[in-house]
Amino acid sequence: MLVASKKTPKTPTTVTWDGTIRPTAISGLHPWTVGAPRDDSLDPNMVPARVAEDAYSALIALAERGECDREGVAETPLRAAKAWRFLTSGYTELPDLKTFASEGYDEIVVVRDLPLYSLCEHHLLPFFGKAHIAYLPGDRILGLSKFARLVNAYGRRLQVQERLTAQIADHLVDVLDPQGVAVVVEAEHLCMTMRGVERPGATTRTSVMRGVFLKQQEARAEALRLIGI
Numbered sequence: 001m002l003v004a005s006k007k008t009p010k011t012p013t014t015v016t017w018d019g020t021i022r023p024t025a026i027s028g029l030h031p032w033t034v035g036a037p038r039d040d041s042l043d044p045n046m047v048p049a050r051v052a053e054d055a056y057s058a059l060i061a062l063a064e065r066g067e068c069d070r071e072g073v074a075e076t077p078l079r080a081a082k083a084w085r086f087l088t089s090g091y092t093e094l095p096d097l098k099t100f101a102s103e104g105y106d107e108i109v110v111v112r113d114l115p116l117y118s119l120c121e122h123h124l125l126p127f128f129g130k131a132h133i134a135y136l137p138g139d140r141i142l143g144l145s146k147f148a149r150l151v152n153a154y155g156r157r158l159q160v161q162e163r164l165t166a167q168i169a170d171h172l173v174d175v176l177d178p179q180g181v182a183v184v185v186e187a188e189h190l191c192m193t194m195r196g197v198e199r200p201g202a203t204t205r206t207s208v209m210r211g212v213f214l215k216q217q218e219a220r221a222e223a224l225r226l227i228g229i
């Protein structure tokens, strides 16, 4: 007769600030947040939620040299994990961009100063600034509020500014099939101004042109003039 051997389930572990490995969760309590229950309002099937919480615990332990049971940071891993989920929600929350007939409107439309917040994928630090969009419609136009939603959707990801700029432009090409699109992004990167070369106030400007704005110098100059740069 075969007897099923009982396998001990593997306990999840966390690498701590000094390189030792400790259990990730003990009796539902977080190892770094003494007494704080883990919050299951985060989708338990969503691995990154728990993983992010553990990662933030390890970071706090690293920063605090192990003295990480202060009241002030007790719930920080959970709070930071929730913030992280929001800041990267752009992967799953692309807006539904309903378009309308352009009814013969044949001039450049410009939306300026759209607030932009994103995360540098090299340092996981924010970069933030403004996006400006100009397009020359074909048969379709887009509700103005949708531009801000589009910028948010691509901003709330791990990004480089160059790719972010191109993704906004290409998405508009896909949904509007316009005659031309110009996207300009100006942003300050905290990985550059808060650390590294430490140049506060330094901004990076990227631009992507599609359609007539790419092919015709005059159209491009007009779009940039309307954007104001």
Ligand SMILES: [Zn+2]
Residues within 6 Å of the ligand: 120, 121, 122, 123, 124, 125, 189, 191, 192
């Ligand atoms: Zn960076």
